[in-house]
Amino acid sequence: MEYPSVFAINFITVVAMMLAGWCISLIRRNVTVVDSLWGMGFVLISWLTFFLSDGFWGRKLLICLLVTIWGLRLTIHLTRRNHGRGEDPRYAQWREKSGRRFWLVSLFKVFLLQAVFLWVIALSCQWGQIARLPAGFTPLDYLGVILWAIGFVFETVSDHQLEKFKADPASRGRVLEHGLWAWSRHPNYFGESLVWWGVFLIALATPNALWTIVSPILITAVLLKMTGIPLMEKAIVHTRPGYKNYIARTSSFFPWFRKKDANRRYL
Numbered sequence: 001m002e003y004p005s006v007f008a009i010n011f012i013t014v015v016a017m018m019l020a021g022w023c024i025s026l027i028r029r030n031v032t033v034v035d036s037l038w039g040m041g042f043v044l045i046s047w048l049t050f051f052l053s054d055g056f057w058g059r060k061l062l063i064c065l066l067v068t069i070w071g072l073r074l075t076i077h078l079t080r081r082n083h084g085r086g087e088d089p090r091y092a093q094w095r096e097k098s099g100r101r102f103w104l105v106s107l108f109k110v111f112l113l114q115a116v117f118l119w120v121i122a123l124s125c126q127w128g129q130i131a132r133l134p135a136g137f138t139p140l141d142y143l144g145v146i147l148w149a150i151g152f153v154f155e156t157v158s159d160h161q162l163e164k165f166k167a168d169p170a171s172r173g174r175v176l177e178h179g180l181w182a183w184s185r186h187p188n189y190f191g192e193s194l195v196w197w198g199v200f201l202i203a204l205a206t207p208n209a210l211w212t213i214v215s216p217i218l219i220t221a222v223l224l225k226m227t228g229i230p231l232m233e234k235a236i237v238h239t240r241p242g243y244k245n246y247i248a249r250t251s252s253f254f255p256w257f258r259k260k261d262a263n264r265r266y267l
Helices: 003-028 033-052 057-082 089-121 123-130 139-167 187-204 210-225 229-236 243-249
Strands: none
Touching (some): 033 057, 033 089, 057 123, 057 139, 089 210, 123 187, 123 210, 139 187, 187 210, 229 243
């Protein structure tokens, strides 16, 4: 099947998945279900592309396995984290501001918007499977796997450290400042970004793939400037008194040495 058809089918499928999630959110009055759909959407796109495309089977399988491992872990982690809890504070604020119109606002601002972002971010894993050449692995494939692995470890370990920290009653009101969190305020976001830069490098091993750099750029922008760090820290800074000092001393994204100079700016 030609790539425009593969892209179109994947887009329609992800939109349908998000519409189903939206219906569930209306019944539960909780849109946090979208978090669980995020990782699964990439898994769905990857395997649909695998069966619809005629690219080099080795690269197709590699991409599918990497995306599936990442997506399933993230879905399980977020589903466990959100189970039994109320609506995510970020979404709760939007619900309060929108009032009775939130049922419609959530369709476009939460579910359909994330469907579009998901599909664009997944362009690299789609193109990498569609390309028939090279019919073998290249140094870029291996480099992409290494980068993906580093990102996956960062994301997994930091999520585990945060989960363990939150489970300790003594941590209430405190800030996690050890482990990977001593080097970055959001090591899990940094890891997720690396995962998609790794997938991009695998896609880059195929002809005419440079344009798919939009995928890792978009996920990095989302985490750095849009729904990731800005919304997360806006909520945390009001509930944890020590977080302002943590912001002043610790890099927000890229892991780096902590500084005593509170006026130092970080990215």
